Amino acid sequence: MSKVKLNLIAAACENMGIGANGTLPWKLKKEMAYFATMTTKVKDTNKTNAVIMGRRTWDCIPMKYRPLSDRLNIVLTHQVDVVKGKVPEGVIVVPGLDEAISYIESRDDIESTWVIGGSSIYKAAMEHPNCGKIYLTEIQKSFDCDTFFPNIDKQQFHLVDEEEIPGEIQMEGDISYYFRVYRRL
Template sequence: MSKVKLHLIAAACDNMGIGVNGALPWRLKKEMAYFTTMTTKVLDPTKVNAVIMGRRTWDCIPDKYRPLSDRVNIVLTHNVESVKENVPEGVVVVPGLDEAVKYIESREDIESSWVIGGSSIYRAAMTHPNCGKIYLTEIQKSFDCDTFFPNIDKQQFHLVDEEEVPGERQEEGNISYYFRVYKKL
């Protein structure tokens, strides 16, 4: 049994939209800071976290933020060779989630593994035996989106309280949202 737990992290609006035209449909500074903290924070200072994403998600990260700093960036794609040529040194490119898990297992210095999108990668991670928790920011508003977070099966995932996750309603501008955590049973 693999010890690697895959945690998903995403922000979705009322209609479960997570993106439009390769970008986030909203600008929420505190929510972005939460994402950065959650995916970067380690208990053991000698370790780092891994972020796992599909190639389209990688492409959507603004150049100045790529690769995501202080994290091992893992990009999933069917075109491993062509993508490898176009990513900075240190970015890991593998064909799928199983290969990402194997890569993470091969390293002693990775503390947590975060799946950061997009839709098909989230879907694969939710059904993966190593799936642990879904950290979902639920935005209380609808936005026009062309990319969506998969439906969360409430038979498989239960809402839980996490100490490090604020439970109260968050507000930025005219948008309110909640940080939720769903644990796979």
């Protein structure tokens, strides 16, 4: 069994929407800071974290933030050769989740692995035996979205409390949300 545990991290609104026209439908600074902290924070300072994303998610990250700093960026695509020539040095391009996991296993400097989207990558990761936890920011409002987070199977994933994750309602402007953690049984 692989030692690489997949953590999924996403923000979704009431209708489980996660994106619209290649961008986030909301502007939540504290929520973005939470994402950055969660995906970069390491206990061992000699290690780094990996973020796994699909090519469309990569394309949706504003140029000035690509690749996501202080993290190993892994892009999944069926067009490996095409995409490899378009990404900066150090960004890993592989055809699928298993190849990403194998690559991470081949290194001893990766502490945590985060799946950051989009829909089909989240779905594949949730169904993968290595999936450990889902960190889902549940936005208490509906937005018009064209991309959605897959349904969480409550038979497989249970809501848990984690010490570092605030349990109380968060507010930014007129939007409230909760940081939730679901652990696979």
